[in-house]
Amino acid sequence: MRLEFRMVIVLTLIAIFSGFVLSYTYISTRNDIEKNAEMAKKNALVKVLPATKDYEEKIIDKETTLLIAKDENGRIIGYAAMTEGAGFQGKIKLMVGFDNTLTHITGLEILENVETPGLGNRIEEDWFKEQYQNRVPPITYVKGKKPEKENEIQAITGATISSKSVVKIVNAAHEKLRTFLKINSSSQPCDEDSSKIGEKTDKEIKTIIEAIKELVPETKEITKIDDIFIVQDSEGNRIGYAGIGVGEGYNGEIKIITLFDISLKHLKGIKILEHCETPGIGSKIEDPEFLNQFTNKVLPLKEAEIDVITGATISSKSLIEIVNKVYERIKKELKK
C-alpha cells in the first residue's frame, strides 16, 4: 500500500474509533451530568432561599434565569437569579437569592467557575458567600478591612478581580430581576386570584362561612345579600353582619373577613383570607395574638387602639384601614 494511503487510512480509523468511544461515553454520562446540574440548581436554590419547597422558572435572557421560590402553600417567598458573567479567567456562574421585595440578598451560591484554584476559586468558600446574606444591593466591596455598611462585602486577598466580578454579577442580576418583575408586576406580586368581590367561587364561600363560624360559634345560618353576609342564630335572630374587605398591604393585596355585631357598634373579629406579606415579618398579621386585639373594639377603629407589629407597621395599619372601609360600606348599604 502506498504510504499516503496508509497515513490517511490509519488516521481516519483512529479518529472514527475515537469518535465512537467518545459518543458512547458522552451518551452514558449525559444523564448523570444533567442530573448533577439539576441537583446543583435545586441545592443552590434551597441554600439561597432555605424555605423553598417548590419553584418556577422564567428565562429573562440568554444568561439569566429567574427562579420564583415558593413555600409549601405556594406563596412566593423570594426570587433567585441563576446568572453568569465574566470572572478573572472565564465565566462565573452563580445563583443569588433575594427576599420577595428584592430589597435584601438572602444568599449566594457559586455554581461554576474556572478561576485560579486556591485563589480566585476561593469565591466558593463559605465565609465569602455568607457575607452577602442580608446585604442590601447594589453591593460594593472593601479591601483589607472589615465591611461596615449594609451594602459592603470584603474582597478576597489575592483575588480582588474575582471578588469584584461576583459583586458585579450580583448587582447586574438584581437590576435584571427588578426590571423584569416590574414589567410583569400586574401578574407577579400576589397570587393570581385577584377575583373581585361578589364573584367568589364555592370554595371561597366555604372558607368564609368557616371563618364566620369560628368568630361567632353560635352561627346557624348565613344569608348573603349583595356584599353583606347576614349571620343568624338557631332561632333565626340576626346576630351580626360580615363583609369581605380588600386593601393594599406592603407587598400586595390583603383580603380579610370582618364581623360586626348587630348594632354595628362593635367589631366581633376579623380573619385573614389572603395576603402575600413578607414571610416572618408582614405575615405576622396572621398571628392569633395580633388578630385577637380586634375583638370587641368600638367602630370605627382607631389606630391607637391596636398595637402594630414591630417591623410590620404598614401591614398592620392596612388591616385597620380595611376594617373601617368595610364598616362604612356595610353601614351605608344597611341604611338603604
Add this chain to the structure above:
Amino acid sequence: MNKKHSLGYDFIKGLFKENPVLIQLLGLCSVLAVSNTAINSISMGLAVLFVLFFSSFVIGLIKNIIPSQVRIPSFIVVIATFVTIADLFFKAKFPDISKALGPYVPLIVVNCIILGRQEAFTQKNPLLNSLFDALGMSVGYIIVILALGIVREALGFGTVFGFRIFGSWFHPLIVMILPPGAFLTLGVFVGLMNWISSKRRA
C-alpha cells in the same frame, strides 16, 4: 529497540531516576498550576495516571500499524480521547472534583509527559513494559505533585487536605499559593533531588 529492562525497573525508574517532573522537568504547567492544595494535586495525579496508562495501552497495541509520519497526530487523538473520557467521568460522578480542577483536566491533552512517554518509550518497547513504565511515571508524577500540594497548602493556607495543622499563631504565606510559590517550591525540590543524586554518584 532499546535494551530490555525488567518490568520492575521500568516501574521504579519513573519514581526517582527518571522522575518526569524532577528529573525530566516535563508536564510542569499542570504541576505548577494545580499544586496549591493537596486534594487538587491528588485528583490531577489520578487523572494523569488514568490517561497515561490507557493511552500507553492503546498505543502499545496499535503502534505497529501507525506510519511514523503520522504518529504524533495519532497519539494525540488517542490521548485526547482518554482525556475527554476522564473529564466526562469526573463531571458525571465527581462533580465537586471536576469543579475544583476546572480546565486542567482537559489540558492533560497537551501534557508533555503523556506524549513524551509514547514517543520515548511505548513506541519502542513491548506492551507490558510500556504499561509498567506508564504506571511508574504516573506514580512519580503523583508523588511530586502531591508533595508540592501538601507543602504549598500547609504554608499558604495552614491546612493539609483541608484540615488545619497549625494553630492560630500561624500567618498564611499567601505567596505560596500564588504562582511564585509554585516555582520556589519546585525549585527547592529539584535542587534537593539533584543534591541527592550527586551524593549517590559520589
